[in-house]
Amino acid sequence: MSEQQFCEIALEGGTYETRLTKKFTQRKPYEKDDPRVIKALIPGVIAEIDTQVGKAVKKGDTLMILEAMKMLNRIKAPQDGTVKAIGVAGGDKVTKGQVLIEIE
Amino acid sequence: MSFMQRIIDFFSRKSTVTKGGGDKAISKQKAGGKMTARERIAALLDEGSFHEYDLFVEHKCQDFGMGDKELAADGVVTGSGTIAGRPVCIYAQDFTVAGGSLGLMHARKITKVMDHAIKMGVPIIGINDSGGARIQEGVNSLAGYGEIFYRNTLASGVVPQISVILGPCAGGAVYSPALTDFVFVVDQISKMFITGPEVVKTVLGEEISMEDLGGARVQAETAGNAHFFANSELECFEQIRTLVGFLPDNSRNKPAIIEQKRPKASYKIEELIPKDSKIPFDVRDIVRAIVDDSEFFEVQELFAPNAIIGFGRINGETVGIIGNQALFLAGVLDIDASDKIARFIRFCDAFNIPLLTLMDIPGYLPGSDQEHNGVIRHGAKVLYAYSEASVPKITVILRKAYGGGYIAMCSHHLRADFVFAWPTAEIAVMGPEGAANIIFRSEIMAADNPEEMRKLKVKEYTDKFANPYVAASSGYVDAVITPEETRAAIAHALQLTRNKQEARPDRKHGVPPF
Numbered sequence: 001m002s003e004q005q006f007c008e009i010a011l012e013g014g015t016y017e018t019r020l021t022k023k024f025t026q027r028k029p030y031e032k033d034d035p036r037v038i039k040a041l042i043p044g045v046i047a048e049i050d051t052q053v054g055k056a057v058k059k060g061d062t063l064m065i066l067e068a069m070k071m072l073n074r075i076k077a078p079q080d081g082t083v084k085a086i087g088v089a090g091g092d093k094v095t096k097g098q099v100l101i102e103i104e
Numbered sequence: 105m106s107f108m109q110r111i112i113d114f115f116s117r118k119s120t121v122t123k124g125g126g127d128k129a130i131s132k133q134k135a136g137g138k139m140t141a142r143e144r145i146a147a148l149l150d151e152g153s154f155h156e157y158d159l160f161v162e163h164k165c166q167d168f169g170m171g172d173k174e175l176a177a178d179g180v181v182t183g184s185g186t187i188a189g190r191p192v193c194i195y196a197q198d199f200t201v202a203g204g205s206l207g208l209m210h211a212r213k214i215t216k217v218m219d220h221a222i223k224m225g226v227p228i229i230g231i232n233d234s235g236g237a238r239i240q241e242g243v244n245s246l247a248g249y250g251e252i253f254y255r256n257t258l259a260s261g262v263v264p265q266i267s268v269i270l271g272p273c274a275g276g277a278v279y280s281p282a283l284t285d286f287v288f289v290v291d292q293i294s295k296m297f298i299t300g301p302e303v304v305k306t307v308l309g310e311e312i313s314m315e316d317l318g319g320a321r322v323q324a325e326t327a328g329n330a331h332f333f334a335n336s337e338l339e340c341f342e343q344i345r346t347l348v349g350f351l352p353d354n355s356r357n358k359p360a361i362i363e364q365k366r367p368k369a370s371y372k373i374e375e376l377i378p379k380d381s382k383i384p385f386d387v388r389d390i391v392r393a394i395v396d397d398s399e400f401f402e403v404q405e406l407f408a409p410n411a412i413i414g415f416g417r418i419n420g421e422t423v424g425i426i427g428n429q430a431l432f433l434a435g436v437l438d439i440d441a442s443d444k445i446a447r448f449i450r451f452c453d454a455f456n457i458p459l460l461t462l463m464d465i466p467g468y469l470p471g472s473d474q475e476h477n478g479v480i481r482h483g484a485k486v487l488y489a490y491s492e493a494s495v496p497k498i499t500v501i502l503r504k505a506y507g508g509g510y511i512a513m514c515s516h517h518l519r520a521d522f523v524f525a526w527p528t529a530e531i532a533v534m535g536p537e538g539a540a541n542i543i544f545r546s547e548i549m550a551a552d553n554p555e556e557m558r559k560l561k562v563k564e565y566t567d568k569f570a571n572p573y574v575a576a577s578s579g580y581v582d583a584v585i586t587p588e589e590t591r592a593a594i595a596h597a598l599q600l601t602r603n604k605q606e607a608r609p610d611r612k613h614g615v616p617p618f
Contacts, residue, residue, distance in 0.1 A: 006384065009434050011434060011466050011467055012466075012467050012535070013466055013467060013504075013506050013507070013535020013536070013537060014536065014537035014538060015382070015537075016382050016384070016430070016434035016466060017383050017384060018384050018430060018431065018433055018434040018435075019431055019432050019433075020432075020433065021408075021432055021433060022326075023326065023440070028473060029472075030472035030473075030476075042307075043307075043309040069307065093309075096308060
């Protein structure tokens with residue numbers, strides 16, 4: 001086999017010529033969690049929105065209800081703050097990881 | 105009834121049942137490119153060796169109109185036969201009968217033949233082709249699965265257990281194969297998943313085909329649930345016959361020793377290693393240069409290719425071979441490779457198969473995905489499995505042997521019986537570049553030309569530590585050998601360790617980092 005097929009990988013002790021696996025190249029880069037951005041943990045439908053942009057919220061306030069797996073999931077404020085943006089409207093279908101609301 | 109009438113009656117009953125689900129269902133099965141349950145058994149076992157039991161077993165369900173429904177042999181064929189003259193127990197689910205659905209009597213036939221295999225000390229082979237639980241039988245069908253899983257666990261480490269997935273195997277049913285030692289899949293035919301594409305779509309909104317979710321390739325390459333991938337059912341049966349040839353009948357016996365053969369002359373071990381230690385080579389070629397007839401039977405070839413596992417023979421004796429494969433990810437240990445290696449070690453240890461480890465390891469794979477998915481606990485499995493194994497353990501250090509990876513890959517410290525090292529071995533805490541950067545950091549930084557100084561220090565470290573002699577000076581390497589001497593050294597070590605005995609502390613069982 002020719003050396004052209006190889007690429008370099010850097011490890012603790014040095015760099016090596018090798019091939020990469022599909023899993024390795026498809027691995028997800030680390031993203032730091034931003035507590036101010038609330039994302040849907042599960043796909044579903046926005047049943048109701050209980051807040052509006054500019055409104056002051058306290059930690060634990062219910063901001064909206066996401067209906068998923070036949071359950072009404074309360075989406076609560078993770079911290080005190082003001083609602084900066086709402087990414088969805090009532091009745092919207094949301095996918096996993098979709099941004100629902102931002103707080104500042 | 106006269107004697108003759110009774111005989112005719114018997115043949116008539118037998119022929120009805122052995123037709124399975126009838127002509128229509130059988131032609132549907134064949135249209136899907138699949139063989140019938142009985143054809144599969146006949147193709148896998150020695151010709152004419154199959155003996156069937158429980159042909160006339162019937163289901164007992166009266167609910168949902170099942171009372172007047174006849175299900176031939178209750179949808180599963182069970183019995184025993186031989187592979188290369190050695191007895192095995194076998195069952196094959198018959199998809200043509202009610203979709204191979206599992207009811208209580210169906211499960212009882214399976215557990216009966218499993219009990220048989222355990223008692224007689226012979227391998228058990230299960231061919232799975234079933235739509236899942238027979239809904240009409242309710243909790244009795246779940247009870248059936250539970251009884252199978254329990255026996256899979258009882259049989260584990262007692263007799264070799266082989267699962268063949270030749271159709272769907274979904275939901276709870278997947279846990280029987282998962283508990284067995286080797287899972288065989290065939291492209292486009294095998295499907296395994298806990299929840300199917302429809303549920304995935306409803307719950308997660310993900311659109312995924314059955315093939316992409318749990319097809320043969322996914323199971324063999326990505327998930328690692330399957331150990332052998334074949335392109336046809338016949339190729340799959342050939343693989344099973346080869347595997348059985350390497351194994352003993354049960355854990356009380358050793359694998360048979362067959363006539364020995366030299367490795368093929370085309371594999372010249374001294375020509376296989378590149379001069380530059382950063383250029384990879386295929387460690388399987390080294391294996392082929394060592395084993396009888398250059399025949400290496402690889403297990404989990406497609407999964408975690410940065411490590412290789414498989415069987416070969418040395419002087420006719422079965423050996424379980426584990427190696428770091430520099431061709432992929434430089435041969436690092438990661439989560440998948442650790443799982444792959446650890447399970448294989450435990451199988452070999454349970455069935456008295458000596459372990460040969462070919463070490464060429466640069467360390468562990470760095471990264472948040474590895475750390476967050478538990479590379480620590482998965483990596484620990486390798487240490488546990490090697491330390492626990494009491495079969496003969498022989499290690500050959502080919503090139504890199506750095507840090508924790510060196511310890512893990514069956515070093516002297518985990519009680520390898522023999523550690524050999526080639527003159528090309530580099531046994532050190534880490535690679536020369538990394539080590540020089542740490543040890544000589546201040547000198548490098550203070551130099552007028554740091555890059556020159558770094559190169560100088562890397563060379564200094566390489567000259568001093570990147571060799572087998574530091575480890576050998578402490579007795580951690582038993583002998584430095586040339587590549588050409590490797591086969592003879594291993595063969596002698598196997599001869600010497602044949603009656604090895606090693607005492608272990610008395611305990612119920614250890615607690616490995618599962």
